[in-house]
Amino acid sequence: MDISAYIDYSLLKATSSERDVINLCHEAKLNNFYAVCINTAYVALAKQLLENTPVKIASVVGFPLGATSTPAKVYDANKAVEDGADEIEMVMNLGFLKSKNFVSVLKDIIDVKMAINNTPLKVIIEISELNKNEIIKACNICLDAHVDIIKTSTGFSKNGATLTATKIIKKTVKDQAKIMVSGGIEDFDTAVKYLEAGADRIGTSTNIKSPNAPLQVRNAKIYKKYLENNQKETVEIKQTIY
Template identity: 65%
Template sequence: MDISKYIDYTLLTPVSTERNIIDLCYTAKKNGFYAVCINSSYVLLAKQLLEESNTKVCSVIGFPFGSMATASKVYEAKQAISDGADEIDMVINIGFLKSRNYVSVLKDISDVKLAIGDKILKVIIEVSELNKNEIIKACEICLDANVDYIKTSSGFSKSGATLTVVKIIKKTVKDHIKICASDGIKNIETAKKYIDIGVSRISASTEFKQKRVTQK
């Protein structure tokens, strides 16, 4: 199995420098990773660095807490696409979800989806902050919004993906939405477990850098 084709190579720390992004893109290109996932301020740089490769550029939006106004998310998403982003990862408004303000959660996602046209939208639902019923509801809203992926975690909360949570998501969305497992996936063996239960993308940090990612 070629794990590299599942990897979103991710660097989202607030202290990431231009040199860090250059190194990230070089490693992603060398290993044939599917995408790099970065903050929107570095999209232009990453797009230039990856211009002659198959590696996509993914930008996070409303990151990391998702609690800003929908109009702000829409503006940031449009700017990221204009700068060259191929995919958008947005964080839902977790407070709205917990308030059971489901109409606002749906509008938040749908407005971003509309703004980016045919570009891929992954919606980060931050599973460590939600109970099972809230995870299911978030997935149902994502179905209504016709998103492309549900992503488990931002990497900035208490914990990330678990096999149990991914199975709950998969049972809810079936094959209608793909799944990106994120946070804490540090080796090939763990990544393969998620792929085996139906995950289509793995968000992996630079801890993957020195590891062999292609396994027969």
């Protein structure tokens, strides 16, 4: 199984440098990952690096706490899209959720979604901070807001994704929204388990490769050598003819 098309290759550390972002984009292109996920400050740079490639750019707003004001989230989301982001990830306001202020949670999401128009919106619900009923409620609010993707975790809290929570989310949303898991997914076998549990996308800062990746790289090198030799022979033939 090739999982490359399911992976969002993430770099969200505060200390991430421009060189780190350049390396991230290079690896994403090399491995045919679905997207890179970066902070808004580097969206414009990633746009240049990934021009004319199928790799998408996802950027985060209200990250990692979700406690910034709605206007701040809207501004950051708009700026990210303007700079070239293909998807926006916003963190749900968990304080509002815990306060049972569900109207404010919903408004926070809808305002961002309306601001970015047709750009896909992911909402991170941070499952490690929620009990089962709160996870279900958070998912239902996301469905009411017509969110495109529900994401389990920021990767900055106590824990990341769990198979149990993934199955709860899948049972709640069914096929009304896609599911993205992140946090602690660092190898091929673990990634496959989450996909089998209902996840549609994998967020990871680890360059996860399929078991046959070394063979694929080797074959690619052989084919490249073949093309080079073939091109060389063609040039020699033309020179002989003319």
